[in-house]
Amino acid sequence: MRRRSPGSPGPALLRQELWARRRALARIALWSIVESLPVLLSGLLVSAATDRFLARDVGAGLALLALLLPTAAAGAVATNRLFPWLAALVEPVRDAFLAEVTKGALLAATRSTTRLDTTSVAKLTAQVQTVRNILFGLLRTVRQVLFTFVAALVGLFLLAPVVASATAVLVALAFAVIGLLVPKLAARHRTLLLAQEEVAGRAGVAFEGVRDAVACAAQQRAAAEVERAVDDEATQALALARATTLTRLLVFVGGQLPLLILLVATPWLLRSESLTVGEVVGAATYLLVSLEPALQRIVGVVVSWALDLVVSLRRLGEAFAEPEPAEPDGLPAPDRYDLRVDGLTFTYGAHADPVLDDLSLTIDEGDHLAVVGSSGIGKSTLANLLAGLLVPSRGAIRLGGVDVTRLRESELRRTLSLIPQEAYVFAGTLRENLTYLAPDATERDLVDAVAAVGLGPLLSRLGGLDARVGTGGADLSQGEKQLVALGRVYLSPARVVILDEATANLDPVAEARAEVAFAARPGTLVVIAHRITSARRAERVLLLDGDRVHLGTHDELVRSSNSYAELVGRWDAGGTATASRLPARPG
Known part of the structure; x- marks a missing residue:
């Protein structure tokens, strides 16, 4: 600035x-x-x-x-x-x-x-x-x-x-x-x-x-x-x-x-x-x-x-935005990428009820966690807290043993990426959008990312990686914008990726392809799920249920949690079987 x-x-x-x-x-x-x-x-x-x-x-x-x-x-x-x-x-x-x-x-x-x-x-x-x-x-x-x-x-x-x-x-x-x-x-x-x-x-x-x-x-x-x-x-x-x-x-x-x-x-x-x-x-x-x-x-x-x-x-x-100060002293990014949440509490006001109350869990490096729950229960708030975009009212979030609030901002952003539902596309070429977080990406890296997240049809429609798009992706559909954002982070060096309903505008097959690609990518994956199929693909599932949380595999929660079983039942009653065309999880 x-x-x-x-x-x-x-x-x-x-x-x-x-x-x-x-x-x-x-x-x-x-x-x-x-x-x-x-x-x-x-x-x-x-x-x-x-x-x-x-x-x-x-x-x-x-x-x-x-x-x-x-x-x-x-x-x-x-x-x-x-x-x-x-x-x-x-x-x-x-x-x-x-x-x-x-x-x-x-x-x-x-x-x-x-x-x-x-x-x-x-x-x-x-x-x-x-x-x-x-x-x-x-x-x-x-x-x-x-x-x-x-x-x-x-x-x-x-x-x-x-x-x-x-x-x-x-x-x-x-x-x-x-x-x-x-x-x-x-x-x-x-x-x-x-x-x-x-x-x-x-x-x-x-x-x-x-x-x-x-x-x-x-x-x-x-x-x-x-x-x-x-x-x-x-x-x-x-x-x-x-x-x-x-x-x-x-x-x-x-x-x-x-x-x-x-x-x-x-x-x-x-x-x-x-x-x-x-x-x-x-x-x-x-x-x-x-x-x-x-x-x-x-x-x-x-x-x-x-x-x-x-x-x-x-x-x-x-x-005006305040002039950007020199980045304050902070701790460098750790060499491991596990997330530990201790006594996490967050409220949006001094007298408001907590959205999250005394939540504790560990997300191991390489873990694939799906977060599910009813609308407004606090899933996106948890995503923002994990990404360091919100500051906890109480408790702490540690990345590799280091409190995220003590990490240098630039290194935190290189290490951890959040993809929200509202994807943003920069004015420029598709190549520039995809390499924004990875300027040194090779042509082979780009080809792999395009294939992994399913960007091929978009490239064919627009005419390749050097096709230009307008500010905000005005000439793209909401789903295509999400694919561009997914490809951008897939190419990035981030080793913790949080998908906050980042595939909400994709069909079940495209959503499954993207989640499988990120799960196979080195690092940790947290998916804020809007379809229960995302939970089926995950290694573990976190259910936010009012003042209670349930953590386990999909099968374990179906057996141990009535709330989760009802959620699965409502989804299955909708009759969406197409998402099962891809494997439940990589490997």
């Missing part, structure tokens, strides 16, 4: 991305200077032309005014040249923020024990687009306004220093007051943004559970909760509007008051010969045509956009 500079993550990432594209920024600044030349010369040329007209030199006056045309043309060319550089700056920044938000969402999903809030993720993604739009608007519009403002001030100083000095003082006063108001406005912007997120979250929950709300006649209560969030958002929006209104008064101080002072002082300036009539007209041109409209846009639009940008950046920064 990229290293970010110190500070709030959102603004820090923006600074980093802008600095990385300083060449584009320099080009934008240079073309902006050219673009502002008509403003810089406007007052000077109008002043000189006015004095020529008063001197009855009409030709010279018209010639001076005609000089505005080539400067305007140069400004138009500069504006046209700016857009490619704006795109070269804005689009990569948008992509960088999307990448960071995505990493943060994925990390939150892997760490969370509850369902991912997709409405919040969607809101954050929308905020990334907001940042992109605001940044483009600032660079396109505000850049032009600011350069116009500076060019007008410079021209005014060249034309009428006394008027420029008074104007600069008033403008500085206006900007100072704006600076004092910005923290308050930023706080109100953030409060409004959070209120908007609350509306999205409450509405999403209400829509998702609408059938349940209707079923228990709670529509009014659910609607009232959403309505309260909407009312709070409206209150925060009104408070922000009131605070923003104060900035409008500053336009008068910095933009209109200097013009008023100039008009009042014009008789004295002319009598004292401090300015000529042309210079008064030129100064008024700068104030009326350039400075006052620019300041109005700065206060009215720029302040709002800039605050939106800062608040959105900080809010997005809260969703």
